[in-house]
Amino acid sequence: MPKLVSIVGVGGLGSPAALCIAAAGPDIILRLIDPDEVERSNLNRQILFSADDLGKPKVDAAAAKLAPAVCEQIRERLSPENAARLLAGSDYVIDGTDSVAAKLAINDFCIAEAIPFSYGGVRAWGGMCLAVNNPGAGGCVRCLFGTFTDDDIDQLGAACQAQGIVGAAAGVIGTLQAQATLSYFENPEALASSSLKRFEIGMSQVAESTVLPAPDCPLCSEREDAVLDLKSETCPMTFLHTKLALEKIPQGGKLRVLFGNEKSCTEVSTSCTKEGHTVTPAAHEPQTNRWEVIIERR
Numbered sequence: 001m002p003k004l005v006s007i008v009g010v011g012g013l014g015s016p017a018a019l020c021i022a023a024a025g026p027d028i029i030l031r032l033i034d035p036d037e038v039e040r041s042n043l044n045r046q047i048l049f050s051a052d053d054l055g056k057p058k059v060d061a062a063a064a065k066l067a068p069a070v071c072e073q074i075r076e077r078l079s080p081e082n083a084a085r086l087l088a089g090s091d092y093v094i095d096g097t098d099s100v101a102a103k104l105a106i107n108d109f110c111i112a113e114a115i116p117f118s119y120g121g122v123r124a125w126g127g128m129c130l131a132v133n134n135p136g137a138g139g140c141v142r143c144l145f146g147t148f149t150d151d152d153i154d155q156l157g158a159a160c161q162a163q164g165i166v167g168a169a170a171g172v173i174g175t176l177q178a179q180a181t182l183s184y185f186e187n188p189e190a191l192a193s194s195s196l197k198r199f200e201i202g203m204s205q206v207a208e209s210t211v212l213p214a215p216d217c218p219l220c221s222e223r224e225d226a227v228l229d230l231k232s233e234t235c236p237m238t239f240l241h242t243k244l245a246l247e248k249i250p251q252g253g254k255l256r257v258l259f260g261n262e263k264s265c266t267e268v269s270t271s272c273t274k275e276g277h278t279v280t281p282a283a284h285e286p287q288t289n290r291w292e293v294i295i296e297r298r
Contacts, residue, residue, distance in 0.1 A: 047167075059073035193280065
């Protein structure tokens with residue numbers, strides 16, 4: 001059965017993402033969501049469009065260029081109020097919007113419904129792609145950036161408009177979002193729960209890291225029954241403390257365990273698996289050298 005990929009925002013990010021996914025073959029249906037018409041200022045970075053498309057709805061112009069790929073066109077602006085309706089049935093969601101409010105709405109809906117998605121953001125000469133492959137197990141957009149107030153949202157939007165966007169940077173990030181989508185459909189179990197890729201024009205490579213659930217995230221921090229911080233502990237005490245913590249949570253409950261080194265993380269994961277508990281693949285945060293697993297009690 002074909003997979004349904006919803007692309008929200010058919011602009012600098014959504015255009016290259018849609019092109020790459022449409023070229024992958026007939027097993028994917030694209031749902032294009034965008035309220036805008038093509039403007040001349042779009043043409044330097046929105047590679048689906050040409051001067052002949054000026055004034056046309058972006059979703060219609062894009063669908064015509066992507067044929068014979070099957071596309072659904074929705075000419076609406078995504079918001080917290082309509083996200084559930086616009087994204088219903090999606091197997092994967094690509095966030096190509098230029099609105100912080102829309103990005104948070106996509107993030108919150110996909111986390112709540114356990115739909116994998118990718119966040120894309122570009123400013124000036126670079127940007128980032130966050131692929132949330134296992135919603136709830138890894139970090140999300142709110143984990144990455146923290147909490148947002150209305151003033152924060154306004155300031156971010158103003159900063160992006162002031163700095164502008166280099167077309168090549170948008171093309172790279174949109175392509176990374178497409179690759180994240182196709183990699184998920186190919187082998188989701190092989191991917192990190194949440195993988196962040198950063199790119200700046202002039203860098204020799206794309207920098208990659210893992211995003212872990214933030215303790216204060218309103219979406220991800222409540223998915224465990226308990227959190228055990230073992231960053232200052234070493235083996236064999238790490239396993240003993242983990243075992244005691246598991247005994248305090250109900251059957252089927254989840255324990256998030258934080259480690260200060262890979263050795264302790266690996267040994268505790270192996271021991272808990274042998275005892276019949278379910279252990280998520282380890283996640284690593286290079287900036288703090290923090291390792292983490294989530295253990296579901298048998």
